[in-house]
Amino acid sequence: MINYNRFVLDNGLRVLVHEDTSTPMAVVNIMYDVGARDENPAKTGFAHLFEHLMFGGSVNIPDYDEPLQRAGGENNAYTTNDLTNYYCQLPAQNLETAFWLESDRMLSLAFGKKSLDVQRKVVCEEFKEHYINKPYGDVGHKLRHLSYTTHPYRWMTIGDELSHIENATLDDVKQFFFKHYRPVNAILSVAGNVKTEEVKKLAEKWFGDIPMGEKYVRQLPQEPVQTAGRRLEVDANVPLDALYRTWHMEGRLDRGYYVADLITEVLGGGASSRLYQSLVKEQKLFSNLECHHFGTIDPGLLAIEGKLVKGVKLEDASKAVDEQLQQICESLVAESELQKVKNKTESIITFEDMSVMSRANSLAFYELLGDASLMNKELSRYQDITAEELQQYSRTIFDEKNGNTLFYHSNNN
Amino acid sequence: MINRKKSPAIHDAVEFDLKLKACDHFTLDNGVHVYAVDAGAQEVMQLEWVFYAGNCFEDQNIVAATTNFLLKNGTSTKSAFEINEHFEFYGAYLNRHCYNETATVTLHCLTKHLPVLLPEVAALFTSAEIPEEELAIYKQNQKQRLEVNLKKCDFVANRLIDEYLFGLEHPYGKYSSTKDYDALERDQLKAFYKRFYTEGKCIMFVAGKLPANLQEQLNNAFGQLPFRQSGLPVITYPGTPATEKKYNIINDNDGVQGAIRMAIPFPNRHHPDFIKVQVLNNIFGGFFGSRLMSNIREDKGYTYGIHSYLQNHIHQSAWMISTEAGRDVCAATIEEVYKEMLRLTNEPVEKDELDLVRNYMMGSILGDLDGPFQIIGRWKNYVLNNLTDAYFYNSLETIRSITAEELQELAKKYLVPETFYELVVV
Numbered sequence: 001m002i003n004y005n006r007f008v009l010d011n012g013l014r015v016l017v018h019e020d021t022s023t024p025m026a027v028v029n030i031m032y033d034v035g036a037r038d039e040n041p042a043k044t045g046f047a048h049l050f051e052h053l054m055f056g057g058s059v060n061i062p063d064y065d066e067p068l069q070r071a072g073g074e075n076n077a078y079t080t081n082d083l084t085n086y087y088c089q090l091p092a093q094n095l096e097t098a099f100w101l102e103s104d105r106m107l108s109l110a111f112g113k114k115s116l117d118v119q120r121k122v123v124c125e126e127f128k129e130h131y132i133n134k135p136y137g138d139v140g141h142k143l144r145h146l147s148y149t150t151h152p153y154r155w156m157t158i159g160d161e162l163s164h165i166e167n168a169t170l171d172d173v174k175q176f177f178f179k180h181y182r183p184v185n186a187i188l189s190v191a192g193n194v195k196t197e198e199v200k201k202l203a204e205k206w207f208g209d210i211p212m213g214e215k216y217v218r219q220l221p222q223e224p225v226q227t228a229g230r231r232l233e234v235d236a237n238v239p240l241d242a243l244y245r246t247w248h249m250e251g252r253l254d255r256g257y258y259v260a261d262l263i264t265e266v267l268g269g270g271a272s273s274r275l276y277q278s279l280v281k282e283q284k285l286f287s288n289l290e291c292h293h294f295g296t297i298d299p300g301l302l303a304i305e306g307k308l309v310k311g312v313k314l315e316d317a318s319k320a321v322d323e324q325l326q327q328i329c330e331s332l333v334a335e336s337e338l339q340k341v342k343n344k345t346e347s348i349i350t351f352e353d354m355s356v357m358s359r360a361n362s363l364a365f366y367e368l369l370g371d372a373s374l375m376n377k378e379l380s381r382y383q384d385i386t387a388e389e390l391q392q393y394s395r396t397i398f399d400e401k402n403g404n405t406l407f408y409h410s411n412n413n
Numbered sequence: 414m415i416n417r418k419k420s421p422a423i424h425d426a427v428e429f430d431l432k433l434k435a436c437d438h439f440t441l442d443n444g445v446h447v448y449a450v451d452a453g454a455q456e457v458m459q460l461e462w463v464f465y466a467g468n469c470f471e472d473q474n475i476v477a478a479t480t481n482f483l484l485k486n487g488t489s490t491k492s493a494f495e496i497n498e499h500f501e502f503y504g505a506y507l508n509r510h511c512y513n514e515t516a517t518v519t520l521h522c523l524t525k526h527l528p529v530l531l532p533e534v535a536a537l538f539t540s541a542e543i544p545e546e547e548l549a550i551y552k553q554n555q556k557q558r559l560e561v562n563l564k565k566c567d568f569v570a571n572r573l574i575d576e577y578l579f580g581l582e583h584p585y586g587k588y589s590s591t592k593d594y595d596a597l598e599r600d601q602l603k604a605f606y607k608r609f610y611t612e613g614k615c616i617m618f619v620a621g622k623l624p625a626n627l628q629e630q631l632n633n634a635f636g637q638l639p640f641r642q643s644g645l646p647v648i649t650y651p652g653t654p655a656t657e658k659k660y661n662i663i664n665d666n667d668g669v670q671g672a673i674r675m676a677i678p679f680p681n682r683h684h685p686d687f688i689k690v691q692v693l694n695n696i697f698g699g700f701f702g703s704r705l706m707s708n709i710r711e712d713k714g715y716t717y718g719i720h721s722y723l724q725n726h727i728h729q730s731a732w733m734i735s736t737e738a739g740r741d742v743c744a745a746t747i748e749e750v751y752k753e754m755l756r757l758t759n760e761p762v763e764k765d766e767l768d769l770v771r772n773y774m775m776g777s778i779l780g781d782l783d784g785p786f787q788i789i790g791r792w793k794n795y796v797l798n799n800l801t802d803a804y805f806y807n808s809l810e811t812i813r814s815i816t817a818e819e820l821q822e823l824a825k826k827y828l829v830p831e832t833f834y835e836l837v838v839v
Contacts, residue, residue: 097420100421103417118711122714122716125737206415240561271501272494272497287553354455
């Protein structure tokens with residue numbers, strides 16, 4: 001059970017406070033309700049580029065990192081297709097430094113040309129490091145485009161292509177900022193050795209006078225129900241053939257999300273999971289194999305991916321995956337297997353809650369979903385899922401018409 | 414109106430009275446040392462068994478790592494699947510890692526499940542079978558993984574720079590090849606297992622919300638096992654560094670980035686300069702606000718990130734600079750690294766920058782000690798390196814008191830461009 005207090009400033013900024021006196025540290029976390037899904041399809045990668053620019057100085061403070069480090073703090077940020085999160089941790093005595101820094105960059109960025117020029121280059125290097133210069137680095141792009149025709153999840157957070165980042169202008173950047181990075185679209189969560197009263201005072205003092213901004217109402221094109229399976233074959237300069245398959249599943253707040261989460265655990269969670277045991281260990285078709293889902297807020301994807309043992313044909317490997325899926329659709333998961341994946345889930349949640357950093361982040365995330373108290377209800381939502389439900393939802397997801405297959409051929413064979 | 418241009422007053426982190434939470438220590442009936450930190454709000458635990466079974470003890474390449482990996486792939490009574498299922502059923506994670514001197518088995522679990530898990534861990538140390546079939550699967554999959562990794566410039570660069578620094582015969586300099594995997598035989602793995610696990614030297618580190626009868630539980634499961642606290646072979650560390658200093662390697666003709674590594678050998682933690690150099694390293698390339706980051710990422714945009722650090726070895730270390738930069742700016746990046754070395758050599762660090770680094774380092778130590786797993790991690794580091802908590806308080810004192818002159822002297826002594834190995838792998 002995670003305790004917290006919640007209040008809202010006049011400008012719409014939602015604030016959550018989690019008091020934990022056992023640590024000398026404080027965490028200040030600001031989550032903005034903007035991700036890569038909110039980008040213009042012709043200007044992708046902006047939310048992430050922004051994450052970089054947010055460290056390039058704000059209207060009154062030329063450098064974000066320096067004063068924070070002086071106060072003994074550390075920080076970082078991440079962007080997903082759904083949201084952007086900035087967090088810092090510092091000795092609790094210096095809490096106000098974080099409020100000063102975070103509020104100033106919410107007030108307005110410095111929008112320096114130099115900062116934009118440099119961060120464009122840095123992000124391009126990041127793009128190259130992870131998505132171009134690595135074997136299989138382009139798979140994420142290809143898989144999203146194959147699986148989505150309409151929803152903006154069809155591009156990756158890093159951006160669809162380097163040119164979108166390379167061509168970003170200061171005007172683009174300013175527009176994006178004032179549309180999304182306003183108090184009314186943000187959630188501040190503070191955790192650690194702090195008092196709610198103190199946080200209230202500091203929040204009023206530093207964030208209270210920032211103009212509210214316009215509430216961003218998300219109207220994204222929704223992905224139509226897929227009516228026929230899709231398939232893509234690629235030849236690439238990689239050492240091994242690889243198989244990637246995806247299926248559409250429900251969004252973060254739907255019950256199906258929780259069921260799908262358990263399905264991925266049954267199929268691919270750990271070395272005793274079905275796919276690993278059958279396809280890696282017994283049949284020796286794959287040298288590694290994973291089953292996961294994308295964890296997105298809007299309806300998402302469940303994926304199975306693996307590299308093939310040399311000499312195995314992609315067709316055969318894919319068929320063996322189908323047999324496993326057929327099994328989970330045809331026979332009920334045994335009680336003990338269901339219990340196993342629920343126990344695992346309990347354990348994951350407990351370990352996640354160990355650090356104040358992660359608690360602050362989770363509180364903000366559930367508030368973004370609509371209600372911070374969901375954080376304390378997560379486990380029970382898993383616990384009452386039945387074997388029948390798991391079977392039924394497997395049948396819905398693993399319908400051939402709902403699936404996408406990418407054969408990634410090695411041209412080194 | 415508040416004045417946003419003015420920073421709120423800060424408490425200097427250097428003035429914090431940092432304490433390293435004490436660590437309980439006891440021995441099991443067979444002499445195994447256990448170090449324990451009881452703390453934390455969540456009902457979770459981390460238990461780590463450290464064996465002196467690292468790759469420095471092997472006669473043939475990757476025997477130690479393979480033995481460590483296959484520990485949980487079958488015992489006399491359970492198959493690999495059954496072992497995994499047992500731990501996973503209780504939501505526990507059982508991991509193992511092989512390092513240069515040590516090899517570990519780590520268990521993360523909910524405290525309430527400890528009693529059903531400990532006996533299963535004990536079985537891994539006495540009756541692992543290392544079945545032929547498991548070994549065959551392992552060889553095949555590792556060879557494939559290696560093949561993929563060898564396409565990555567950073568992976569290749571990490572191997573080569575260690576080879577240049579230490580030599581292929583040195584435990585820190587050697588690396589695996591397909592041939593090494595092919596040469597593995599079950600008998601030598603079993604022999605290694607018996608000598609360095611079943612009858613090996615084991616030390617335990619435990620942290621989290623500990624049960625009241627922890628000592629009894631551990632003694633019941635591990636106190637009667639035939640571990641020994643002595644009789645380890647003496648390890649030689651043949652120093653055969655490369656004579657050539659500069660390397661340019663094309664690993665992938667189409668590569669858009671180069672992995673840059675620059676390094677010099679450096680003594681281990683017992684050398685009087687070691688702690689002081691940690692401060693200098695932070696200024697140079699040790700954190701986000703470091704000179705290398707400010708110049709090469711934040712000013713020039715040559716790279717997504719650049720870092721310098723002292724390698725985490727027991728016997729001897731190396732001072733390393735590591736980055737991946739655009740192919741066309743690799744040479745320019747290296748030039749800037751040398752410029753930053755020379756700046757540290759030629760000009761004393763200004764007070765303002767030094768104060769910032771002091772505060773950053775203290776804050777970061779404070780943050781690092783947040784939580785039982787982090788605290789035991791620090792103790793483990795001290796125990797395995799033959800240090801005490803005096804090292805901790807020494808470090809704090811050094812961070813607080815080191816002067817710009819001392820730092821400049823250290824820069825003159827160590828940051829000498831001609832002495833650095835320099836490698837670019839595209």
